[in-house]
Every structure is written in C-alpha cells, then in structure tokens.
Amino acid sequence: MLLLFVSSLPTCAGTLASDIPVSDSPVMVLPVSQTCAGAPWPNIVWVHVHDNEETARQTALHALRQIQQGCLLDLRHGGSREISIHNNQVSYQFDPNRIFTPKGRQSALKCRQGDCVTAIVQLSHAADQFLSQYLVQKQLIVAVHNNHPDGLSVRNYMAGGTMAPAMSQVAISSDSNPHDFFYVTTQQAFNYLASRNFNVVLQNNQHVHDDGSLSVWAAQQQIDYINVEAGTGHSSAQMAMLAAIWAYMQQYYL
Numbered sequence: 001m002l003l004l005f006v007s008s009l010p011t012c013a014g015t016l017a018s019d020i021p022v023s024d025s026p027v028m029v030l031p032v033s034q035t036c037a038g039a040p041w042p043n044i045v046w047v048h049v050h051d052n053e054e055t056a057r058q059t060a061l062h063a064l065r066q067i068q069q070g071c072l073l074d075l076r077h078g079g080s081r082e083i084s085i086h087n088n089q090v091s092y093q094f095d096p097n098r099i100f101t102p103k104g105r106q107s108a109l110k111c112r113q114g115d116c117v118t119a120i121v122q123l124s125h126a127a128d129q130f131l132s133q134y135l136v137q138k139q140l141i142v143a144v145h146n147n148h149p150d151g152l153s154v155r156n157y158m159a160g161g162t163m164a165p166a167m168s169q170v171a172i173s174s175d176s177n178p179h180d181f182f183y184v185t186t187q188q189a190f191n192y193l194a195s196r197n198f199n200v201v202l203q204n205n206q207h208v209h210d211d212g213s214l215s216v217w218a219a220q221q222q223i224d225y226i227n228v229e230a231g232t233g234h235s236s237a238q239m240a241m242l243a244a245i246w247a248y249m250q251q252y253y254l
C-alpha cells in the first residue's frame, strides 16, 4: 500500500460538494507517465492502465519504438493492478479501469478508512482531469491489457458466455489463442480486424453495463476504442496484433 499522488494544493471549488472545506481537500492525480517514441500523434494515443500487466507494457513500447512515433500513457503505481491512496484524510483503493464514468467510480471505490466523501470527490477530480488532459480530444484510443490462463478470454463473450449480453458481434479465429483478442467499440474496427483473422469482440454500446471502464466512456464520447488484449507472456501474438493496429491507424487516422 504505497503511494499517494497527493499535493496540498486546493482543488477547484467547482468540483466539490458544498460541505467539504476546499482548503482541506488535497488534490489526487493519477500516476501517469508518458513515453513517446517520436512525435506524438495528435488524434491517437495508446494507454496502459494495469501496472501488473508487464507483457502489454513492454510490447506496446517495443511497437512504438519500431513505428518511431506516438506515445504510451502508462499508469505506474508500484506494480499492482489496483491503485491505493493513503493520505491524512482517507485510505482507499480502486481498479484504474473502473473510474472513467461517475457510476463506475462509485462502485469501484473501496474506501477503507477516513472521509469517504472526500475520497469520491478526489477520485472524480483525478479521473476527469486525466480524461480531459489526455483523451477527450482523441479520435482513437488503443488500450493494451493482459489476461491470465484461467482468466478472461474471447470465450467469455461467445453465446452463453458470462459477457455475451453486452456484445454486438464476436469473430473467432481458429488460428488464434482464445486469450488473444481485440475488444472494440466501432463496426469499422470490428470489420477491419475480423477480416484479418483475429479474435474480435464488438461491444454493444447501447446495452453494455456502465462499469466505468475506458471502453464505456469512449463509446459515450463516440471515440474509436480498441483494447489489444493478450495472454500474459504472449508477446509475439500481442506484437502481431499491434502491427494490425498500426495498419488500421494508417488506413483511417494518419
């Protein structure tokens, strides 16, 4: 339980509930580091939010170095999946991919101790600040994730699977490992990637559960969002997927 990206600066009064003294509410910012391999793309960014998913981080950085352009936004917070905040007012914890909508962050925030009203205010401010600084102006967001052998796979999204109701379409590639799949929010991305023989899942943007994940927020904003999801250690598969993303970017956005 390390960390605390907390300063003593007062937060913007407009974001606070009226019963919270502004001067006692420290700012919490998400622990973003940005690595650029050349000129940033004005309309595209790549994102890595789960600090324990090292294959995805290394593969994305390797791909960007080959492309020699673009940036990876990377949340770094001690190597764990969840972010823990501990300051003199409150202790809380959250999954960083569940905080991008107001509804999502309400259920994602696990407040351990202290002023939990302040915690949600801090978290909302930090998430909104991250979105407005880095993502809201983009046309395409590429997220990179990893899953475990007993965890998520494309099978979860097939008919009868646990995640099936929130999906519009699923394409299965007999040549791909079920743990290596794209999760997309636009028909354009689905068609492009499915036609190249990858596993692809198209989110149903009307019926998807608002769990605060970046895919839900991006759909609300009508931003093309692609999660490049691969099994832990599947570096070459994830690299091939990112090569397809680079081709997709050049076709539609660059």
Ligand SMILES: [Zn+2]
Residues within 6 Å of the ligand: 050, 053, 144, 145, 146
């Ligand atoms: Zn992840």
